[in-house]
Amino acid sequence: MMSVFNENTRRLILAAEIAGYLHDLGKLHPEFAGEMLGGGRNLGGATKDSCGINAAHGAILEAGRAYPPPDEMAVNPDLAGVLTGLLADPAWAEALAIPASWLRSGAVQASGLGAALRQHHAGDKFPAEQLSFLGDLYSFGADIRDSALDKASGVAEGGRQATAHAEIADAFGQKRAPYSTERLAAVWDDAIAVIKAHVFSPAATQDIAVTRRRLLADLQPLFSMALGETRRPTNDVTLWHHAHSSASFFKAAVAEGALRAEVNFKPLQTDEGAFDRGQLGRVRFRLLGVRWDWQALTRGMLTTTALVSLSHLRREVVDDLRELFEERAPVGNLIYKDDDGVLVLAPGFQEDEAAKSDALFARHLLDPLQEAIAECIEPLGVGTPFRLCWSAPALYLTDYAEALGLHADSCRQRHLQAGEEKLRVLWESANAEQGKLMQICPQCGLRPAETREYALTESRSRAQPLCDDCTALADRDAKRARVRHLAADFDFRSRISTMEELADEGDSSRVALLSVQVDAGAIASGTALITQLARPVASVRSALTAEDEKQKGNNKKHKSADISWLIDSNALGDWFEKRLDDLHAGKLPSKDDANLARSLLGETFWLTKKDGRSAAPGAAQRALEVAQGFLLRESAALPEAWQLTRHDGDRLALFAMRKHASPARLQRLWDDLRALWKELANEVAGTLDDRLLPLTLDARGLRFIVSAADADATVAIIGRLLAQRLSKVRGGLAAHVSCAVMRAKFPLYIALDVLGRLDARVPQVPHQTWRVESRGTNDKPVLDIIGQPKVCEPQVPPADASEKRVINISWSTPQGVVHWQVDTATDDPGQSDMWHPHVIAVTRAGKPVSGPQRLTHVLDLLPGDEVLVPPMTFDFMVLEGSARRHQLAYRREGEELRRPHWVMGEAGRSPLLLEGFAEFSRLVADSRWDSSKIKGLQGEMVETYEKWVRDVPAALRPTGRDAWRAHLRNILLRYVTGDDAPARRERLFKAIIDGRFFDAVEWTTFVSRTHRSLSEENA
């Protein structure tokens, strides 16, 4: 590897990164929660006067601090030592010193790791001689790049948490942990001890990479118990996620200055050497993806052991890449990982010309690192193909698609191969050996493997020799290590090791390979988060009105801003559209309008003179450039069909309202998804008495195997858990379940291939229009006959507040009625969740809706309203013979995704709705037909369908279909009887004509069948 940095530069970057992690240490102090919760008093005014710092949590190092209080300092010498050390420390100052030749003269060097902490809220009165260049680079280049997107909550009412009910929410808007001064007290003391032990040990600055690693390992659990932003609904991003994200931005910004050897940091400075806020727009970032194709790498896997071994190697590869990017050549941090690789937050190398910028990125970063990256990947196998994909330099990172490699045609990628040279040598020597028969290894399809002559009658599928790498994946060591590797991923030890054993324990001869997946692209682009609002218009309006009243009280001459027009989100969009029209005409808004625009957006800099994010000459042009490069950017990924925007004004309105897919929030979401998959696997294992064989787990989902007889119960558990966890965010987020059923001895690689084909639908499933059938709450008081609440003993235990605000919604969908229970509560009985449970409404009260107003809270839905819902789907395939899988490809038809079907033919059928699984699973029982009747009737239905519909010329199909349906009606009339027959007939009829019934028969009478049920049947 070419050396990217010398030792001093590495030290500088890593020390700066540590400073970034510690910038919000003050938010760990219990008094921060005291300030921010309930009726707490904000102490920022006091510290502004005493030490020129506008927020008390940024003043903890100063003599004029608001907290920690003097008595705490007096009894805790460690605390005093840590705070003094952060303010100034010769060893750390030396590590943080930027070489003089990299800076214009006059620049102030950092005196300690507290530079970012002190300066990120430094006001006008902060002493200029203490404004270090690094501290300012952190404040303007890194901190606001993350928090600008996590902000929520500025100028909006209802977000402040009550002291008694404050909580840390998870990424799904549900309570994760309580949040209080008491809980912070213990965390604070622990954090001080950790910092003292790692940062101020005598050897701390000798190997800063080691110090960093130890510090982060110990700080992560502590920071995860604190919040960056305490107001709802942005109380999901923990202090850890915010610190990690902004420290990563900072690291990349410092690395870029070090790498740009011609100019270093000089372009970011004023003539006096200070940080030049007018050049803010030069500090930009890219996402660099190191991506391989996991599906392709595992397509040929012959054993579960080989698959698990390769997963383990992949984890080691990710660790190696982490070490490379974060420590050895520290250019940024890994901020995302999944089965297919990682994303690195990297420097942007912004230049006015894109080509020049790309050339710098290639010369300073890609070229020197490429070989080392390939070396990291080699353990996945000699010759493993991979890609480097990167995004354009951006002010704020919201566009992940490019770096994830989802744009196959992007020019910003390189196709490479790990160990290319070694692979060539392998083949050369294989071919050179006389008398040996060589073939391409049947498992990896890449490397040479020895082979022999096969008799024509001999099966080639078993016991074929593999290449060396593949042989090692399933050797004795690999078999021994398997349980340990799986335990690390899944948090439990599986006692079952073969598929035969698994099938057998479930009293079946078959197994079911299951996969649960979310659409990573929809999450990364933020489209899956669009139904979560941080600032609903009503809350912004009431906050503005309240602020106005306050101003009037303070100043009789105060002129109120007219916000009478702000009746809904479309009005907000229209108002912004007028401002944009003016800007396009070169006209700047009045001072009042500019102020109002910032309040409405929840954004501090736009339309101010000091907005240095654009260097365009005119102020109007500058404002448009920032809008283009930032404010409008995130909604560019929203599908046109959702009709959430009528114009750019609506896009600004969405920016103002939405919870953003900031890097920190996405990290939180991926972490929570990973935890959800583990929970799911454990739940299934628990229910099935450990009859579960785990395979792989990443941020996007998990795969495991159960006995086929357990498949029905497993899918039901998955459906239940997902419905509960995603309840608040279901309007935007969906997960999908795929299942391949096979005999225990069936070739695994074919099943994996099928599972991959089933999973391929996940990013393609379109939103469906569902209609509200009914909507009710659980909190209706029990009323007696004259309408008075009963005073007698309650029949049921009193529901707690959260149960009370569970909304039941029944939807009419293409596959029948589906029920949701939406949690609209928070942990605070006095505060309902007005932020998360939104849906995209298409019609309301019979009228079509368009624009941001489509985002509708579930409590506002009425029967008859139509809504665009991301369906959760379930699809399965039974593999008896390998022919059918080749037809398994989905195609889009309006709001449906269809695939060929064994009965329906090319017309196919849609994936099943996961939320309709209970009905699907009951269909056969619902018919009340015994097995011989089912066999007979199904034969009749299939045969007539083939004869009358499927296999006739297209022109005859409509009449054939009518005849078939009439025939079905007759069958049902005759064979479905009883009091509830009409409703059951209707359900069965619908299920037969869309093909579901035939799958239900296969699922219920074949897949789920146990040996015992079979013998009972035959008895």
Ligand SMILES: [Zn+2]
């Ligand atoms: Zn191989």
